[in-house]
Amino acid sequence: MSADPYAFASQAAEQIVKGMGVTALPINPCTIAEKREIVVQAKPVEDKGCSGMLVRLGNDFAIAYATHLQNEGFENFSIAHELGHYFMPGHVEAVIQGETGMHLSRAGFNSGNKYEAEADRFAAGLLMPRHLFFPAIDRAGEGLAAIEALATLCKTSLHATAIRYTQCARDPVAIIVSRGGVIDHCFMSEALKQLDGIDWLKKREGVPRNTATFAFNQVPANVEHGVRQEETSNLQHWFGGKRHIEISEDVVGLGRYGKTLTVLYGIDLPDPEEEEDENNLIKSWTPRFKR
Ligand SMILES: [Zn+2]
Known part of the structure:
Protein backbone atom coordinates (compact mmCIF):
# COMPACT_ATOMS: atom_id res chain seq x y z
CA MET A 1 0.00 0.00 0.00
CA LEU A 132 -5.64 18.43 19.26
CA PHE A 133 -7.02 15.05 18.16
CA PHE A 134 -4.10 12.86 19.32
CA PRO A 135 -4.37 13.87 22.99
CA ALA A 136 -8.16 13.44 22.75
CA ILE A 137 -7.72 9.87 21.42
CA ASP A 138 -5.55 8.99 24.40
CA ARG A 139 -8.38 10.01 26.74
CA ALA A 140 -11.22 8.49 24.72
CA GLY A 141 -11.00 4.77 25.56
CA GLU A 142 -11.48 2.28 22.73
CA GLY A 143 -13.88 0.94 20.12
CA LEU A 144 -17.15 2.58 19.18
CA ALA A 145 -17.35 4.26 22.62
CA ALA A 146 -14.10 6.11 21.88
CA ILE A 147 -15.35 7.23 18.46
CA GLU A 148 -18.65 8.41 19.98
CA ALA A 149 -16.79 10.41 22.64
CA LEU A 150 -14.54 12.00 20.01
CA ALA A 151 -17.53 12.80 17.75
CA THR A 152 -19.25 14.56 20.67
CA LEU A 153 -16.08 16.46 21.50
CA CYS A 154 -15.35 17.54 17.90
CA LYS A 155 -19.02 17.99 16.82
CA THR A 156 -18.36 15.72 13.87
CA SER A 157 -20.40 12.85 12.46
CA LEU A 158 -19.73 9.33 13.72
CA HIS A 159 -18.74 8.34 10.19
CA ALA A 160 -16.14 11.09 9.64
CA THR A 161 -14.80 10.67 13.18
CA ALA A 162 -14.44 6.91 12.70
CA ILE A 163 -12.39 7.39 9.54
CA ARG A 164 -10.16 10.01 11.15
CA TYR A 165 -9.76 7.72 14.17
CA THR A 166 -8.30 4.92 12.05
CA GLN A 167 -5.87 7.41 10.48
CA CYS A 168 -4.62 8.54 13.89
CA ALA A 169 -4.97 5.51 16.21
CA ARG A 170 -1.84 3.71 17.34
CA ASP A 171 -3.63 0.37 17.91
CA PRO A 172 -4.71 -2.09 15.22
CA VAL A 173 -8.30 -1.02 14.46
CA ALA A 174 -10.58 -1.10 11.43
CA ILE A 175 -13.87 0.57 10.60
CA ILE A 176 -16.25 -0.80 8.02
CA VAL A 177 -19.25 0.98 6.53
CA SER A 178 -21.82 -1.38 5.04
CA ARG A 179 -25.30 -1.42 3.63
CA GLY A 180 -27.16 -4.72 3.77
CA GLY A 181 -24.77 -7.49 2.81
CA VAL A 182 -22.39 -5.18 0.96
CA ILE A 183 -19.30 -3.40 2.26
CA ASP A 184 -19.29 0.22 1.14
CA HIS A 185 -15.80 1.02 2.38
CA CYS A 186 -13.24 0.06 4.99
CA PHE A 187 -10.40 1.91 6.70
CA MET A 188 -7.62 0.30 8.71
CA SER A 189 -5.07 1.85 11.08
CA GLU A 190 -1.37 1.65 10.12
CA ALA A 191 -0.77 -0.84 12.93
CA LEU A 192 -3.40 -3.17 11.46
CA LYS A 193 -2.16 -2.80 7.87
CA GLN A 194 1.26 -3.91 9.02
CA LEU A 195 0.10 -7.21 10.51
CA ASP A 196 1.16 -10.27 8.52
CA GLY A 197 -1.56 -12.26 6.85
CA ILE A 198 -4.16 -9.46 6.86
CA ASP A 199 -6.03 -8.99 3.61
CA TRP A 200 -7.57 -5.69 2.66
CA LEU A 201 -11.32 -5.78 2.62
CA LYS A 202 -12.08 -4.66 -0.88
CA LYS A 203 -14.76 -2.16 -1.73
CA ARG A 204 -18.02 -3.88 -2.66
CA GLU A 205 -16.99 -7.13 -1.10
CA GLY A 206 -19.68 -8.84 0.91
CA VAL A 207 -20.03 -8.56 4.69
CA PRO A 208 -18.77 -11.92 6.07
CA ARG A 209 -21.84 -14.03 6.90
CA ASN A 210 -20.71 -15.25 10.30
CA THR A 211 -20.29 -11.77 11.82
CA ALA A 212 -22.43 -9.62 14.11
CA THR A 213 -22.59 -6.96 11.37
CA PHE A 214 -24.17 -9.38 8.91
CA ALA A 215 -26.89 -10.34 11.41
CA PHE A 216 -27.41 -6.67 12.35
CA ASN A 217 -27.96 -5.64 8.72
CA GLN A 218 -30.67 -8.27 8.26
CA VAL A 219 -32.96 -6.02 10.33
CA PRO A 220 -33.47 -2.62 8.59
CA ALA A 221 -34.89 -1.05 11.79
CA ASN A 222 -31.47 -1.49 13.42
CA VAL A 223 -29.96 0.94 10.91
CA GLU A 224 -32.88 3.37 10.91
CA HIS A 225 -33.13 3.62 14.72
CA GLY A 226 -29.39 3.79 15.34
CA VAL A 227 -29.33 0.56 17.35
CA ARG A 228 -25.95 -0.13 18.95
CA GLN A 229 -24.40 -3.51 19.74
CA GLU A 230 -21.14 -4.60 21.32
CA GLU A 231 -20.24 -8.10 20.16
CA THR A 232 -17.21 -10.25 19.63
CA SER A 233 -15.92 -11.60 16.38
CA ASN A 234 -12.95 -13.38 14.91
CA LEU A 235 -10.01 -11.83 13.10
CA GLN A 236 -10.17 -14.61 10.51
CA HIS A 237 -13.82 -13.97 9.63
CA TRP A 238 -13.05 -10.42 8.56
CA PHE A 239 -9.50 -10.61 7.30
CA GLY A 240 -8.72 -14.22 6.45
CA GLY A 241 -5.23 -15.39 7.29
CA LYS A 242 -4.22 -18.10 9.73
CA ARG A 243 -4.92 -16.46 13.06
CA HIS A 244 -8.04 -17.53 14.90
CA ILE A 245 -8.18 -14.69 17.45
CA GLU A 246 -11.18 -13.25 19.23
CA ILE A 247 -11.65 -9.52 18.63
CA SER A 248 -14.26 -6.92 19.59
CA GLU A 249 -16.91 -5.97 17.02
CA ASP A 250 -19.05 -2.91 17.82
CA VAL A 251 -21.90 -2.14 15.43
CA VAL A 252 -24.16 0.91 15.14
CA GLY A 253 -26.85 2.00 12.69
CA LEU A 254 -26.17 5.41 11.12
CA GLY A 255 -29.85 6.42 10.96
CA ARG A 256 -30.89 8.57 8.00
CA TYR A 257 -27.54 7.92 6.38
CA GLY A 258 -28.88 4.37 5.75
CA LYS A 259 -25.63 2.59 6.49
CA THR A 260 -24.01 0.66 9.29
CA LEU A 261 -20.73 1.44 11.04
CA THR A 262 -18.66 -1.44 12.40
CA VAL A 263 -15.58 -1.00 14.58
CA LEU A 264 -13.12 -3.88 14.94
CA TYR A 265 -10.57 -3.56 17.76
CA GLY A 266 -9.10 -5.33 20.77
CA ILE A 267 -6.86 -7.19 18.36
CA ASP A 268 -4.26 -8.62 20.75
CA LEU A 269 -1.83 -10.69 18.77
CA PRO A 270 0.65 -12.89 20.54
CA ASP A 271 4.14 -11.56 19.89
CA PRO A 272 5.85 -13.42 17.03
CA GLU A 273 8.26 -15.39 19.25
CA GLU A 274 5.53 -16.72 21.50
CA GLU A 275 3.50 -17.67 18.46
CA GLU A 276 6.45 -19.59 17.04
CA ASP A 277 6.89 -21.47 20.36
CA GLU A 278 3.21 -22.33 20.35
CA ASN A 279 3.37 -23.66 16.78
CA ASN A 280 6.35 -25.82 17.67
CA LEU A 281 4.54 -27.13 20.72
CA ILE A 282 1.50 -28.02 18.63
CA LYS A 283 3.73 -29.77 16.10
CA SER A 284 5.53 -31.74 18.78
CA TRP A 285 2.21 -32.92 20.22
CA THR A 286 0.63 -33.83 16.92
CA PRO A 287 0.86 -37.57 16.47
CA ARG A 288 2.33 -38.57 13.16
CA PHE A 289 1.01 -41.61 11.48
CA LYS A 290 3.59 -43.12 9.26
CA ARG A 291 3.32 -46.27 7.23
ZN1 LIG B 1 -16.91 19.52 -3.27
Missing part, protein backbone atom coordinates in the same frame (compact mmCIF):
# COMPACT_ATOMS: atom_id res chain seq x y z
CA SER A 2 1.52 3.34 -1.01
CA ALA A 3 1.59 6.39 1.25
CA ASP A 4 -1.68 8.26 1.64
CA PRO A 5 -2.00 10.45 -1.50
CA TYR A 6 -4.30 12.97 0.20
CA ALA A 7 -2.50 13.41 3.54
CA PHE A 8 -1.29 16.86 2.41
CA ALA A 9 -4.90 18.09 2.29
CA SER A 10 -5.50 17.40 6.00
CA GLN A 11 -2.07 18.84 6.78
CA ALA A 12 -2.98 22.06 4.95
CA ALA A 13 -6.13 22.34 7.09
CA GLU A 14 -4.15 21.70 10.28
CA GLN A 15 -1.83 24.58 9.37
CA ILE A 16 -4.82 26.90 8.97
CA VAL A 17 -6.19 25.88 12.38
CA LYS A 18 -2.80 26.46 13.99
CA GLY A 19 -2.33 29.73 12.10
CA MET A 20 -5.65 31.03 13.42
CA GLY A 21 -4.53 30.25 16.96
CA VAL A 22 -7.32 27.76 17.69
CA THR A 23 -6.22 25.71 20.69
CA ALA A 24 -9.27 23.69 21.73
CA LEU A 25 -11.88 21.37 20.24
CA PRO A 26 -14.47 21.68 18.81
CA ILE A 27 -13.38 23.67 15.76
CA ASN A 28 -16.28 25.73 14.42
CA PRO A 29 -15.93 25.92 10.62
CA CYS A 30 -18.29 28.94 10.54
CA THR A 31 -15.82 30.91 12.67
CA ILE A 32 -13.07 30.11 10.18
CA ALA A 33 -15.34 31.14 7.28
CA GLU A 34 -16.20 34.40 9.08
CA LYS A 35 -12.53 35.30 9.40
CA ARG A 36 -12.37 35.18 5.60
CA GLU A 37 -15.68 37.03 5.26
CA ILE A 38 -17.33 34.02 3.67
CA VAL A 39 -21.10 34.00 4.22
CA VAL A 40 -22.39 30.62 5.45
CA GLN A 41 -26.04 29.74 5.01
CA ALA A 42 -28.21 26.68 5.75
CA LYS A 43 -30.21 25.24 2.85
CA PRO A 44 -33.86 24.35 3.49
CA VAL A 45 -34.46 20.85 4.89
CA GLU A 46 -36.42 19.88 1.75
CA ASP A 47 -33.37 20.50 -0.43
CA LYS A 48 -31.62 17.15 -0.60
CA GLY A 49 -29.66 17.64 -3.82
CA CYS A 50 -26.14 18.00 -2.46
CA SER A 51 -24.22 18.21 0.81
CA GLY A 52 -23.11 21.76 0.15
CA MET A 53 -22.10 24.37 -2.35
CA LEU A 54 -19.47 27.02 -2.82
CA VAL A 55 -20.71 30.13 -4.58
CA ARG A 56 -18.37 32.64 -6.18
CA LEU A 57 -19.21 36.21 -7.17
CA GLY A 58 -15.92 37.73 -8.31
CA ASN A 59 -13.79 37.84 -5.18
CA ASP A 60 -16.69 37.17 -2.82
CA PHE A 61 -17.55 33.66 -1.66
CA ALA A 62 -20.49 32.06 0.09
CA ILE A 63 -21.17 28.56 1.37
CA ALA A 64 -24.55 26.83 1.57
CA TYR A 65 -24.90 23.51 3.37
CA ALA A 66 -27.52 20.75 3.47
CA THR A 67 -29.63 20.25 6.58
CA HIS A 68 -31.87 17.33 5.53
CA LEU A 69 -29.90 14.76 7.56
CA GLN A 70 -30.44 16.89 10.68
CA ASN A 71 -26.99 15.99 11.87
CA GLU A 72 -24.78 18.79 13.19
CA GLY A 73 -21.65 16.73 12.56
CA PHE A 74 -22.54 16.23 8.91
CA GLU A 75 -23.30 19.94 8.54
CA ASN A 76 -19.93 20.94 10.03
CA PHE A 77 -18.24 18.50 7.69
CA SER A 78 -20.09 19.88 4.67
CA ILE A 79 -19.06 23.46 5.53
CA ALA A 80 -15.46 22.36 6.13
CA HIS A 81 -15.48 20.52 2.77
CA GLU A 82 -16.45 23.75 0.97
CA LEU A 83 -13.74 25.61 2.90
CA GLY A 84 -11.38 22.99 1.44
CA HIS A 85 -12.33 24.11 -2.07
CA TYR A 86 -11.79 27.71 -0.99
CA PHE A 87 -8.39 27.20 0.67
CA MET A 88 -6.74 24.43 -1.37
CA PRO A 89 -4.54 25.73 -4.20
CA GLY A 90 -6.11 25.25 -7.62
CA HIS A 91 -9.54 24.20 -6.35
CA VAL A 92 -11.59 27.33 -7.01
CA GLU A 93 -10.37 27.45 -10.62
CA ALA A 94 -11.01 23.73 -11.07
CA VAL A 95 -14.47 23.47 -9.50
CA ILE A 96 -16.00 26.82 -10.53
CA GLN A 97 -15.90 27.91 -14.15
CA GLY A 98 -15.40 31.64 -14.55
CA GLU A 99 -15.57 34.57 -12.14
CA THR A 100 -19.14 33.87 -11.15
CA GLY A 101 -20.61 30.47 -10.56
CA MET A 102 -21.09 27.70 -8.08
CA HIS A 103 -19.84 24.24 -7.23
CA LEU A 104 -22.09 21.50 -5.87
CA SER A 105 -20.52 18.91 -3.56
CA ARG A 106 -21.30 15.50 -2.25
CA ALA A 107 -19.07 15.36 0.80
CA GLY A 108 -18.45 12.08 2.52
CA PHE A 109 -15.26 10.17 1.80
CA ASN A 110 -16.49 8.13 -1.09
CA SER A 111 -15.63 10.15 -4.12
CA GLY A 112 -13.40 9.08 -6.97
CA ASN A 113 -12.95 12.74 -7.95
CA LYS A 114 -9.58 14.18 -6.90
CA TYR A 115 -10.94 17.57 -5.81
CA GLU A 116 -13.80 16.07 -3.81
CA ALA A 117 -11.45 13.60 -2.11
CA GLU A 118 -9.02 16.41 -1.25
CA ALA A 119 -11.83 18.58 0.14
CA ASP A 120 -13.03 15.66 2.30
CA ARG A 121 -9.56 15.15 3.71
CA PHE A 122 -9.19 18.88 4.27
CA ALA A 123 -12.46 18.83 6.23
CA ALA A 124 -11.28 15.96 8.44
CA GLY A 125 -8.01 17.76 9.16
CA LEU A 126 -9.79 21.05 9.88
CA LEU A 127 -12.34 19.61 12.34
CA MET A 128 -9.96 17.00 13.85
CA PRO A 129 -6.43 18.45 13.60
CA ARG A 130 -3.83 16.00 14.86
CA HIS A 131 -2.27 18.31 17.46
Whole structure:
Protein backbone atom coordinates (compact mmCIF):
# COMPACT_ATOMS: atom_id res chain seq x y z
CA MET A 1 0.00 0.00 0.00
CA SER A 2 1.52 3.34 -1.01
CA ALA A 3 1.59 6.39 1.25
CA ASP A 4 -1.68 8.26 1.64
CA PRO A 5 -2.00 10.45 -1.50
CA TYR A 6 -4.30 12.97 0.20
CA ALA A 7 -2.50 13.41 3.54
CA PHE A 8 -1.29 16.86 2.41
CA ALA A 9 -4.90 18.09 2.29
CA SER A 10 -5.50 17.40 6.00
CA GLN A 11 -2.07 18.84 6.78
CA ALA A 12 -2.98 22.06 4.95
CA ALA A 13 -6.13 22.34 7.09
CA GLU A 14 -4.15 21.70 10.28
CA GLN A 15 -1.83 24.58 9.37
CA ILE A 16 -4.82 26.90 8.97
CA VAL A 17 -6.19 25.88 12.38
CA LYS A 18 -2.80 26.46 13.99
CA GLY A 19 -2.33 29.73 12.10
CA MET A 20 -5.65 31.03 13.42
CA GLY A 21 -4.53 30.25 16.96
CA VAL A 22 -7.32 27.76 17.69
CA THR A 23 -6.22 25.71 20.69
CA ALA A 24 -9.27 23.69 21.73
CA LEU A 25 -11.88 21.37 20.24
CA PRO A 26 -14.47 21.68 18.81
CA ILE A 27 -13.38 23.67 15.76
CA ASN A 28 -16.28 25.73 14.42
CA PRO A 29 -15.93 25.92 10.62
CA CYS A 30 -18.29 28.94 10.54
CA THR A 31 -15.82 30.91 12.67
CA ILE A 32 -13.07 30.11 10.18
CA ALA A 33 -15.34 31.14 7.28
CA GLU A 34 -16.20 34.40 9.08
CA LYS A 35 -12.53 35.30 9.40
CA ARG A 36 -12.37 35.18 5.60
CA GLU A 37 -15.68 37.03 5.26
CA ILE A 38 -17.33 34.02 3.67
CA VAL A 39 -21.10 34.00 4.22
CA VAL A 40 -22.39 30.62 5.45
CA GLN A 41 -26.04 29.74 5.01
CA ALA A 42 -28.21 26.68 5.75
CA LYS A 43 -30.21 25.24 2.85
CA PRO A 44 -33.86 24.35 3.49
CA VAL A 45 -34.46 20.85 4.89
CA GLU A 46 -36.42 19.88 1.75
CA ASP A 47 -33.37 20.50 -0.43
CA LYS A 48 -31.62 17.15 -0.60
CA GLY A 49 -29.66 17.64 -3.82
CA CYS A 50 -26.14 18.00 -2.46
CA SER A 51 -24.22 18.21 0.81
CA GLY A 52 -23.11 21.76 0.15
CA MET A 53 -22.10 24.37 -2.35
CA LEU A 54 -19.47 27.02 -2.82
CA VAL A 55 -20.71 30.13 -4.58
CA ARG A 56 -18.37 32.64 -6.18
CA LEU A 57 -19.21 36.21 -7.17
CA GLY A 58 -15.92 37.73 -8.31
CA ASN A 59 -13.79 37.84 -5.18
CA ASP A 60 -16.69 37.17 -2.82
CA PHE A 61 -17.55 33.66 -1.66
CA ALA A 62 -20.49 32.06 0.09
CA ILE A 63 -21.17 28.56 1.37
CA ALA A 64 -24.55 26.83 1.57
CA TYR A 65 -24.90 23.51 3.37
CA ALA A 66 -27.52 20.75 3.47
CA THR A 67 -29.63 20.25 6.58
CA HIS A 68 -31.87 17.33 5.53
CA LEU A 69 -29.90 14.76 7.56
CA GLN A 70 -30.44 16.89 10.68
CA ASN A 71 -26.99 15.99 11.87
CA GLU A 72 -24.78 18.79 13.19
CA GLY A 73 -21.65 16.73 12.56
CA PHE A 74 -22.54 16.23 8.91
CA GLU A 75 -23.30 19.94 8.54
CA ASN A 76 -19.93 20.94 10.03
CA PHE A 77 -18.24 18.50 7.69
CA SER A 78 -20.09 19.88 4.67
CA ILE A 79 -19.06 23.46 5.53
CA ALA A 80 -15.46 22.36 6.13
CA HIS A 81 -15.48 20.52 2.77
CA GLU A 82 -16.45 23.75 0.97
CA LEU A 83 -13.74 25.61 2.90
CA GLY A 84 -11.38 22.99 1.44
CA HIS A 85 -12.33 24.11 -2.07
CA TYR A 86 -11.79 27.71 -0.99
CA PHE A 87 -8.39 27.20 0.67
CA MET A 88 -6.74 24.43 -1.37
CA PRO A 89 -4.54 25.73 -4.20
CA GLY A 90 -6.11 25.25 -7.62
CA HIS A 91 -9.54 24.20 -6.35
CA VAL A 92 -11.59 27.33 -7.01
CA GLU A 93 -10.37 27.45 -10.62
CA ALA A 94 -11.01 23.73 -11.07
CA VAL A 95 -14.47 23.47 -9.50
CA ILE A 96 -16.00 26.82 -10.53
CA GLN A 97 -15.90 27.91 -14.15
CA GLY A 98 -15.40 31.64 -14.55
CA GLU A 99 -15.57 34.57 -12.14
CA THR A 100 -19.14 33.87 -11.15
CA GLY A 101 -20.61 30.47 -10.56
CA MET A 102 -21.09 27.70 -8.08
CA HIS A 103 -19.84 24.24 -7.23
CA LEU A 104 -22.09 21.50 -5.87
CA SER A 105 -20.52 18.91 -3.56
CA ARG A 106 -21.30 15.50 -2.25
CA ALA A 107 -19.07 15.36 0.80
CA GLY A 108 -18.45 12.08 2.52
CA PHE A 109 -15.26 10.17 1.80
CA ASN A 110 -16.49 8.13 -1.09
CA SER A 111 -15.63 10.15 -4.12
CA GLY A 112 -13.40 9.08 -6.97
CA ASN A 113 -12.95 12.74 -7.95
CA LYS A 114 -9.58 14.18 -6.90
CA TYR A 115 -10.94 17.57 -5.81
CA GLU A 116 -13.80 16.07 -3.81
CA ALA A 117 -11.45 13.60 -2.11
CA GLU A 118 -9.02 16.41 -1.25
CA ALA A 119 -11.83 18.58 0.14
CA ASP A 120 -13.03 15.66 2.30
CA ARG A 121 -9.56 15.15 3.71
CA PHE A 122 -9.19 18.88 4.27
CA ALA A 123 -12.46 18.83 6.23
CA ALA A 124 -11.28 15.96 8.44
CA GLY A 125 -8.01 17.76 9.16
CA LEU A 126 -9.79 21.05 9.88
CA LEU A 127 -12.34 19.61 12.34
CA MET A 128 -9.96 17.00 13.85
CA PRO A 129 -6.43 18.45 13.60
CA ARG A 130 -3.83 16.00 14.86
CA HIS A 131 -2.27 18.31 17.46
CA LEU A 132 -5.64 18.43 19.26
CA PHE A 133 -7.02 15.05 18.16
CA PHE A 134 -4.10 12.86 19.32
CA PRO A 135 -4.37 13.87 22.99
CA ALA A 136 -8.16 13.44 22.75
CA ILE A 137 -7.72 9.87 21.42
CA ASP A 138 -5.55 8.99 24.40
CA ARG A 139 -8.38 10.01 26.74
CA ALA A 140 -11.22 8.49 24.72
CA GLY A 141 -11.00 4.77 25.56
CA GLU A 142 -11.48 2.28 22.73
CA GLY A 143 -13.88 0.94 20.12
CA LEU A 144 -17.15 2.58 19.18
CA ALA A 145 -17.35 4.26 22.62
CA ALA A 146 -14.10 6.11 21.88
CA ILE A 147 -15.35 7.23 18.46
CA GLU A 148 -18.65 8.41 19.98
CA ALA A 149 -16.79 10.41 22.64
CA LEU A 150 -14.54 12.00 20.01
CA ALA A 151 -17.53 12.80 17.75
CA THR A 152 -19.25 14.56 20.67
CA LEU A 153 -16.08 16.46 21.50
CA CYS A 154 -15.35 17.54 17.90
CA LYS A 155 -19.02 17.99 16.82
CA THR A 156 -18.36 15.72 13.87
CA SER A 157 -20.40 12.85 12.46
CA LEU A 158 -19.73 9.33 13.72
CA HIS A 159 -18.74 8.34 10.19
CA ALA A 160 -16.14 11.09 9.64
CA THR A 161 -14.80 10.67 13.18
CA ALA A 162 -14.44 6.91 12.70
CA ILE A 163 -12.39 7.39 9.54
CA ARG A 164 -10.16 10.01 11.15
CA TYR A 165 -9.76 7.72 14.17
CA THR A 166 -8.30 4.92 12.05
CA GLN A 167 -5.87 7.41 10.48
CA CYS A 168 -4.62 8.54 13.89
CA ALA A 169 -4.97 5.51 16.21
CA ARG A 170 -1.84 3.71 17.34
CA ASP A 171 -3.63 0.37 17.91
CA PRO A 172 -4.71 -2.09 15.22
CA VAL A 173 -8.30 -1.02 14.46
CA ALA A 174 -10.58 -1.10 11.43
CA ILE A 175 -13.87 0.57 10.60
CA ILE A 176 -16.25 -0.80 8.02
CA VAL A 177 -19.25 0.98 6.53
CA SER A 178 -21.82 -1.38 5.04
CA ARG A 179 -25.30 -1.42 3.63
CA GLY A 180 -27.16 -4.72 3.77
CA GLY A 181 -24.77 -7.49 2.81
CA VAL A 182 -22.39 -5.18 0.96
CA ILE A 183 -19.30 -3.40 2.26
CA ASP A 184 -19.29 0.22 1.14
CA HIS A 185 -15.80 1.02 2.38
CA CYS A 186 -13.24 0.06 4.99
CA PHE A 187 -10.40 1.91 6.70
CA MET A 188 -7.62 0.30 8.71
CA SER A 189 -5.07 1.85 11.08
CA GLU A 190 -1.37 1.65 10.12
CA ALA A 191 -0.77 -0.84 12.93
CA LEU A 192 -3.40 -3.17 11.46
CA LYS A 193 -2.16 -2.80 7.87
CA GLN A 194 1.26 -3.91 9.02
CA LEU A 195 0.10 -7.21 10.51
CA ASP A 196 1.16 -10.27 8.52
CA GLY A 197 -1.56 -12.26 6.85
CA ILE A 198 -4.16 -9.46 6.86
CA ASP A 199 -6.03 -8.99 3.61
CA TRP A 200 -7.57 -5.69 2.66
CA LEU A 201 -11.32 -5.78 2.62
CA LYS A 202 -12.08 -4.66 -0.88
CA LYS A 203 -14.76 -2.16 -1.73
CA ARG A 204 -18.02 -3.88 -2.66
CA GLU A 205 -16.99 -7.13 -1.10
CA GLY A 206 -19.68 -8.84 0.91
CA VAL A 207 -20.03 -8.56 4.69
CA PRO A 208 -18.77 -11.92 6.07
CA ARG A 209 -21.84 -14.03 6.90
CA ASN A 210 -20.71 -15.25 10.30
CA THR A 211 -20.29 -11.77 11.82
CA ALA A 212 -22.43 -9.62 14.11
CA THR A 213 -22.59 -6.96 11.37
CA PHE A 214 -24.17 -9.38 8.91
CA ALA A 215 -26.89 -10.34 11.41
CA PHE A 216 -27.41 -6.67 12.35
CA ASN A 217 -27.96 -5.64 8.72
CA GLN A 218 -30.67 -8.27 8.26
CA VAL A 219 -32.96 -6.02 10.33
CA PRO A 220 -33.47 -2.62 8.59
CA ALA A 221 -34.89 -1.05 11.79
CA ASN A 222 -31.47 -1.49 13.42
CA VAL A 223 -29.96 0.94 10.91
CA GLU A 224 -32.88 3.37 10.91
CA HIS A 225 -33.13 3.62 14.72
CA GLY A 226 -29.39 3.79 15.34
CA VAL A 227 -29.33 0.56 17.35
CA ARG A 228 -25.95 -0.13 18.95
CA GLN A 229 -24.40 -3.51 19.74
CA GLU A 230 -21.14 -4.60 21.32
CA GLU A 231 -20.24 -8.10 20.16
CA THR A 232 -17.21 -10.25 19.63
CA SER A 233 -15.92 -11.60 16.38
CA ASN A 234 -12.95 -13.38 14.91
CA LEU A 235 -10.01 -11.83 13.10
CA GLN A 236 -10.17 -14.61 10.51
CA HIS A 237 -13.82 -13.97 9.63
CA TRP A 238 -13.05 -10.42 8.56
CA PHE A 239 -9.50 -10.61 7.30
CA GLY A 240 -8.72 -14.22 6.45
CA GLY A 241 -5.23 -15.39 7.29
CA LYS A 242 -4.22 -18.10 9.73
CA ARG A 243 -4.92 -16.46 13.06
CA HIS A 244 -8.04 -17.53 14.90
CA ILE A 245 -8.18 -14.69 17.45
CA GLU A 246 -11.18 -13.25 19.23
CA ILE A 247 -11.65 -9.52 18.63
CA SER A 248 -14.26 -6.92 19.59
CA GLU A 249 -16.91 -5.97 17.02
CA ASP A 250 -19.05 -2.91 17.82
CA VAL A 251 -21.90 -2.14 15.43
CA VAL A 252 -24.16 0.91 15.14
CA GLY A 253 -26.85 2.00 12.69
CA LEU A 254 -26.17 5.41 11.12
CA GLY A 255 -29.85 6.42 10.96
CA ARG A 256 -30.89 8.57 8.00
CA TYR A 257 -27.54 7.92 6.38
CA GLY A 258 -28.88 4.37 5.75
CA LYS A 259 -25.63 2.59 6.49
CA THR A 260 -24.01 0.66 9.29
CA LEU A 261 -20.73 1.44 11.04
CA THR A 262 -18.66 -1.44 12.40
CA VAL A 263 -15.58 -1.00 14.58
CA LEU A 264 -13.12 -3.88 14.94
CA TYR A 265 -10.57 -3.56 17.76
CA GLY A 266 -9.10 -5.33 20.77
CA ILE A 267 -6.86 -7.19 18.36
CA ASP A 268 -4.26 -8.62 20.75
CA LEU A 269 -1.83 -10.69 18.77
CA PRO A 270 0.65 -12.89 20.54
CA ASP A 271 4.14 -11.56 19.89
CA PRO A 272 5.85 -13.42 17.03
CA GLU A 273 8.26 -15.39 19.25
CA GLU A 274 5.53 -16.72 21.50
CA GLU A 275 3.50 -17.67 18.46
CA GLU A 276 6.45 -19.59 17.04
CA ASP A 277 6.89 -21.47 20.36
CA GLU A 278 3.21 -22.33 20.35
CA ASN A 279 3.37 -23.66 16.78
CA ASN A 280 6.35 -25.82 17.67
CA LEU A 281 4.54 -27.13 20.72
CA ILE A 282 1.50 -28.02 18.63
CA LYS A 283 3.73 -29.77 16.10
CA SER A 284 5.53 -31.74 18.78
CA TRP A 285 2.21 -32.92 20.22
CA THR A 286 0.63 -33.83 16.92
CA PRO A 287 0.86 -37.57 16.47
CA ARG A 288 2.33 -38.57 13.16
CA PHE A 289 1.01 -41.61 11.48
CA LYS A 290 3.59 -43.12 9.26
CA ARG A 291 3.32 -46.27 7.23
ZN1 LIG B 1 -16.91 19.52 -3.27
